[in-house]
Amino acid sequence: VSLTYGGVYTLYKGDTSGRPVLQVLEMRRNPGGSAGADRYVLLLSDGAHTQKAMLAPELNPLAEARGLCALCAVRLVDYLSNEVDGRRVVVVNEMELLASPEEMGNRKVGSPVPVETQGAASPNSVASPSGPTPSASGARTPRPEADASALTELPIARLSPYVQRWKVVGRVTARTGVKHWSKPTGSGRLFSANIIDREGSEIRCTFFNEAADRCYGLLEVGRAVELGNGRLKAANKQYSTLDAEYEINFGEEAHVVPAAAGAAAEIGGPKYRFRPLEGVASTDPGSTVDVLAVVKGHSEARDITTRQGKELTKRELTLADDSGYQIQATIWGDRAREPPSQWASHPVVALRGVRVSDWGGRSISTGASTDVSIEPTTLPDYKKLRNWWDFSGHKQALTALTLNADGTPAGGEDDPGAGSGAYVSLASLETTPPNENVDVVAVVRSASEPQTVMSRNGREVVKRTLTLVDDSGVQVNAALWGERAAADSPLAPRWAECPVAAVRGARLSDYDGRSLSLGQTARLDLDPEGLARAGALRAWFAERGNLIDPRPLSVPPEGGGGGGGGDG
DSSP states (O other): OOTTTTTTHHHHOOOSSOOOEEEEEEEHHHHHOGGSSEEEEEEEEOEEEEEEEEEEGGGGGHHSEEEEETTEEEEEEEEEEEEEETTTEEEEEEEEEEOOTTTTTTTTOOEEEEGGGGOOOOOGOOOOOOOOOOOOOOSSSOOOOOOOGGEOOOOOOGGOOOOOOOEEEEEEEEEEEEEEEEETTTEEEEEEEEOOOOOSSSEEEEEEEHHHHHHHGGTTTTOEEESSEEEEEEEOOTTTTTOOSEEEEOOTTOEEEEEOHHHHHHHHOOOOOOHHHHHHHTTTTTTTEEEEEEEEOOOOOOOOOEEEOOOOEEEEEEOOOOEEEEEEEEEEHHHHHOTTTTTTTTOEOOOOOEEEOOTSSEEEEEOTTOOEEESSSTTTHHHHHHHHHHGGGGGSSEEBBBBBBBBSSSSSOOOOOSSSSSOOOOGGGGGTTTTOOEEEEEEEEEOOEEEEEEEEOOOEEEEEEEEETTTTTTEEEEEEEEGSSSTTTGGGGGGGGEEEEEEEEEEEEEEEEEEEOTTSEEEESSSTOHHHHHHHHHIIIIIIITTSOOSBOOOOTTTTTOOTTOOO
């Protein structure tokens, strides 16, 4: 194998157009510590000069198991060469192993010297067969301004403090609110966002002051963006649950624009690695996991003050899944302050990057990098979990992973806001025993005119029959009684709008098949705000639900029949 004479010199001058063949004279491993993976530093030679280079982390297997070692020969395929603080830094992203030390005679080729000593040499003193003749001047090349046109797109996995003038293109997977901070040295504002690129790598970005004001609206969750002119720092694992070795800080020079349409189409959404709650029981504290579960109950939001004097808002959720377990999850900040009605509907939630704690046995907690998705209907396991809860899970005895000091399950049935039960699908009513109270969310497809009927105790009472449908493809009659059914009720104009109705405490009857009765104690909310299940049903009905022919569980209403008699 012949080395590329002058190959190191072209590296030193920043020319990365060739594929030089070089010999590895030395290889040293630098432990990554808390910052991430170990890094390998090579001393490369072309037989005349030497230059240090750093391996990208994804090439570590070459050094650990695949033959990269001192005195072997390699070809550089993809690499970067930048000047950082007056010294040349080379990062190798891809290389080929060409010859073993034995094939190189177990010896160093030539008598190479550090390339820095060649800095002022004549351009003719070193041949450069694979690229243009290098400049003879030993002066440092002026650094161009890092405007958008001078930025080179890099995958997140290849970002390094030794690489300059880069940009990344990715999709926003999570974003915090803007936070204001104050210290004796000054005050300011900041927010953080997580970005995932087309390769699936993800990194945390924090924007300060002017950048926070200018970029917050551009970084909406789900939007594809191009970012540059940031500063890399070692990732703080106390605040980030991502795998990235680094995170990015952006100041007033931040470059943030929407990604080009072609690039945006290549970037997927967040990638989940869900672990059933049964598996969380054996997960080491401090680990991060992804969880897909149903909100069984929730506490009220409450403000606390940390030992450092910071004021925070927290809320506890009790999560359950079809592995037969439940766990307490703590959510913080803006998410904890959102209306409690969205949790009361027992939505399915996908939590990505929650930290496992051994508090109370096992519990989980969100962080600044945690992505919380409510009713993620596009996930493959969503429907399976939704059906499990609606048909059987809400009645199932679950094993609690989080316990109070007295050994009783934390959260659970007595969670404030948990309501009288779980919102269930209309299809589940077919197998629910009659005379039970149930909670449903459904679209009011139609409503009969109010009628005066005789109740069981001989009193006249007003009744109106509502026809309810939901995305389980089932239709059920619901009898509304008393003042709410009257023609002059404030609800009367709403029925023609096909509102979404959230019903608590309806009595299930086997009169005329399966039907519901909403007496005076039943709670009825039309188009409730902040209820994720209501929003999903509203969209379903507008798109296709109004066109389907649902399967009726009740006999169609005729005259004053149906509903099993009033309790008004």
